[in-house]
Amino acid sequence: MTTAALRLNDVAVCYGRHVAIEDVTWEVGEHDFAAIIGPNGGGKTTLLKAILGLLPLAAGNISIFGHPPSEGRDLIGYVPQFHTFDFAFPITVSEMILQSRLPQKRRFLSGYSEEDYQAMERAMDLIGLSGLGDHPIADLSGGQQQRAIIARALAGDPRLLILDEPTVYIDAPAEELFFSLIEKLRETMAVIIVTHDISAISGQVNKIACLNRRLYTHGDATITDDMLTQVYGCPVDLIAHGVPHRVLRDHRGGRND
């Protein structure tokens, strides 16, 4: 049996007496490109924090390549939401990217190793930021800043890449580049995208789950009417222009984001 990149087993997380997510069971293989969709407030952030070992579980267990989150998170490359960043912070692109090498930097008082710098260069090459290392992040364009955040995750040599709302700031042409990059990354790692935006789901995604307190899965990469009804709470019309699927309207007259 191969080790799954991520295995969620009856996971539940509570804030006080409020149950944020429950009965979440799912598995992502080591070459999967998976997506978790769901409305805001449906528990996506909670599930992410649980996977990253930042929240205690009320029930169930999580394993990352067979390890509990506190150990397994060294194998995760985490790309947080873009808008949480303080891009005015005086830090250069390379300093920011090197932050993902901090756990590997065990020796006290020693600087980053040659290996750390090589990992940083590789990540910057891969994502098209070569030569921008000495620039402050404030000087980058929005798209470059977004890629710098992804490069930071990649420099940690992850085997599982998790992106939280990755396409919020990416315009249509950049989106194509973005998904071709993900396709390239899949050769060496599993990728999970978390988003409220169903239109952001690419055709390359081979596994989809919908989260609204509980996780609804369909086994493969199709979103069914039924799943969306369960997750978004009312019927949603789906029209497939090939892929990706697009949500045209819901019957409440606007998505609750």
Added chain:
Amino acid sequence: MIEILGLEFFQNAIVAGILAAIACGIVGSFVVVRRMAATSGGISHAAFGGVGLGFFLGIDPLIGAVIFTIGAACILWYLNVREMQETDTITAAVWAVGMALGIIFISITPGYAPDLFSYLFGNILLVPSTDILLMAVLLCVILAVVIALFQQLVAVTFDPEYAAVMGLPVPGITLVLFLLIALTIVPLISVVGIILVIALLTLPAATARLYTQSLKTMMITAVLIGVATVLIGITLSYTSNLPSGATIIILGAAIYGGALAGRHLHLP
């Protein structure tokens, strides 16, 4: 003018000013980028309780200030990080409680506290040699901690959530940052006084930030600006017979204003 350099009190003032400016350039940079000026103000005003305690026990008021700034930093950290209390509320409370304790200690101390005013507004020309030793020790501790934990401090200041994902002990490193502020404030009290501390902590760093691209260069620039501000301020206050703390602060603000205006001139 040259002959005053031979006077011991003036030499002490210059050494104290340089020690304080180095500490405030380094730690002040963290305060500016992490937006902790109000927290720093709370810690520095709480130091007044320590000054009062010093008078009451008959020990060096600056030792009392160290105890109180460290205590205030620990309380603020605990309430903010562990009890999830609002930063501005607890900062205001610690600020006022420290001042209140100071007044109570002083009122129950027999006799009159003669140099209270210099603890509130600073008088660098009155710094005794024993305080200089204390300031040098504090600066060594600050430098050692910042050098040893620099990358960790930057990671936690820049993006605490990601630092936690990286497995860094974020609450612990945040406590270190609070304690660094507490230790930095003590030398600053001699220079500009409890009330004016936050300005000297933030102005050189804010000026440096206008022209620098990374935290390391920001700190070095802030130290240089701080040293220049303090030295020119001491000289001006001596030659013009003005209060030293106030002169230094107004000079620091003028340099910041000038740097801000200068940046607009450089841009096309």
